[in-house]
Amino acid sequence: MNPIAIIGAGPAGLACAMKIKENGIDVNVFEEHEDIGEPEHCSGLISKKGLEELGVLPGKSLQNEIKGARIYSPSGQYIEVKRKETVAFVVNRKEFDQMLLRRARLLNIHVATQTKLIDVRNNTLFVQAGGRGELRKSDYVIGADGVNSTVRHLMGIQVPKENYVHTMQTTLTGEFNDKIVEVHLGEFAKGFFGWVIPISKEKAKVGIGTTLGEDVNLRFREFVKKRFPNSRIRKADSALIPCGPPLQGIAKNNLAIVGDAAFQTKATTGGGIIFGMKAGNVLGEIIAQVAKGKANISEYEKQLDSINKELRLHWKLRRFLNGLKDKEIDDLIIKLKQKGIEEFLEKEGDMDEPSKFIGKLARNPKYFFLAGTLLKFLTS
Ligand SMILES: Cc1cc2nc3c(=O)[nH]c(=O)nc-3n(C[C@H](O)[C@H](O)[C@H](O)COP(=O)(O)OP(=O)(O)OC[C@H]3O[C@@H](n4cnc5c(N)ncnc54)[C@H](O)[C@@H]3O)c2cc1C
Structure with a gap:
């Protein structure tokens, strides 16, 4: 049998590769x-919590530890949810991916860099390696190739352009609360939000996302100027985030997709590392069984049930937020604060799994004013 091919050495691809190899099946990453x-x-x-569930430590990639979040309305009202203990890590993504790469190499997984997948026909891959076209053989090809996935395209899966968010991000120097991330809601960031993620008291990653077609560059510069009038943007990066429901039909014949390629990102925040790696583990386990003739590739989607349930909830929350005008967000934040949402979320909140608290929120008499909205939202 030819080794399994994974396209993309991001967190989802490397997690998947390691799971396959741990099951005794050969795998190459391109x-x-x-x-x-x-x-x-x-x-x-x-x-x-997500990282612990994956059995991964941030190691040298750790930049900061976060204890809470402030969610701002357009007029500057906010709710703050804070815990005594660390709830999240800020990692340097290059270091994080390199750490996963070292783990993969320890398992003797071959990662071919500068090797780009162009096409797949049956069990033949057409790749561009070091500027030359070459052929590779593989019985199964996994697309962990990110938001603009070639494998997804080859599978004929179309995604509406409204389900992408365009982002701009920079690292600013200034004065920051190093334990709290900021989320800024409002029509200025149509379809998404603005964020401040501190790396230290002096540095933070500051960015904004909007639906495609908005002038994200202008919105980003306006946001930075308003929030940090004394800071200067030296360099900013632009990128896309998948922001829609998790895709269906993601395993066909000898092809499957995982991570951003399969829209396994939280549509509320755009976070895709934890779910991408969890889905990578699921797919790796299944593909290894498929290679041993003990399972069918269609099992992959069935085994994603619990992950997809959470991702769909994130998407419903995103759609709900996207439907609110500035004044409605202001009113909602003020009312939620009056009703003690900060204490509720401090106790019950979960940044990955909304199912852990949405039901409790709906059953709490304090939040019955949200009943109509929640019902509409949960049954949509
Ligand atoms: C501005 C911004 C901020 C974000 N912040 C967060 C955050 O705070 N927390 C979080 O969890 N997530 C965040 N995300 C999302 C996160 O970056 C992604 O969800 C995550 O990287 C997805 O992992 P992946 O392995 O699926 O894909 P990727 O990390 O994108 O890896 C895909 C890999 O495939 C390679 N590739 C693509 N095409 C080919 C090809 N044809 N041949 C060979 N290789 C190919 C790429 O070079 C890349 O290395 C953010 C995203 C953006 C844009």
Whole structure:
């Protein structure tokens, strides 16, 4: 049997590769870039609990530990949810991916860099390696090739352009609360939000996302100027985030997709590292069984049930937020604060799994004023 091919050496691809190899099946990873983890776009905010569930430590990639979040309305009202203990890590994404790469190499997984997938026909891959076209053989090809996935395209899966968010991000120097991330809601960031993720008291990753077609560059500069009038943007990166429901039909014949390629990102925040790696583990386990003739590739989607349930809730929350005008967000934040949402979320909140608290919120008499909205939202 030919080794399994994974396209993309990001967190989802490397997690999947390691799971396959741990099951005794040969796997090769193909990565178009020379350096793993580059170009770096990500803010690197990941839940401590999610990482623990994956059995991964942030190690040298750790930049900061976060204890809470402030969610701002357009007029500057906010709710603050804070815990005594660390709830999330900020990691350097290049270091994080490099750490996963070292783990993969320890398992003797071959990662071919500067090798870009162009096409797949049956069990033949057409790749561009070091500027030359070459052929590779593989019985199964896994697309962990990110938001603009070639494998997804080859599978004929279309995604509406409204389900992408365009982001701009920079690293600012200034004065920051190093334990709290900021989320800024409002029509200025149509379809998403603005964020401040501190790396230290002096540095933060600051960015904004909007639906495609908005002038994200202008919105980003206006946001930075308003929030940090004394800071200067030296360099800003632009990138896309998948922001829609998790895709269906993601395993066909000898092809499957995982991570950003399959829209396994939280549509509320754009975070995709934890769910991408969890889905990578699921797919790795299934593909290894498929290779041994003990399972069918269609099992992959069935095994994603619990992950997809959470991702769909994130998407419903995103759609709900996207439907609110500035004044409605202001009113909602003020009312939620009056009703003690900060204490509720401090106790019950979960940044990855909304199912852990949405039901409790709906059943709490204090939040019955949200009943109509929640019902509409949960049954949509
Ligand atoms: C501005 C921004 C901020 C973010 N902040 C966070 C955050 O705070 N927390 C969080 O959890 N997530 C965040 N994300 C999302 C996170 O970066 C992604 O969800 C995550 O990187 C997805 O991992 P992946 O392995 O699926 O894909 P990727 O990390 O994108 O890896 C895909 C890999 O495939 C390679 N590739 C693509 N096409 C080919 C090809 N044809 N041949 C060979 N190789 C190919 C790419 O070079 C890349 O290395 C953010 C994203 C952006 C844009």
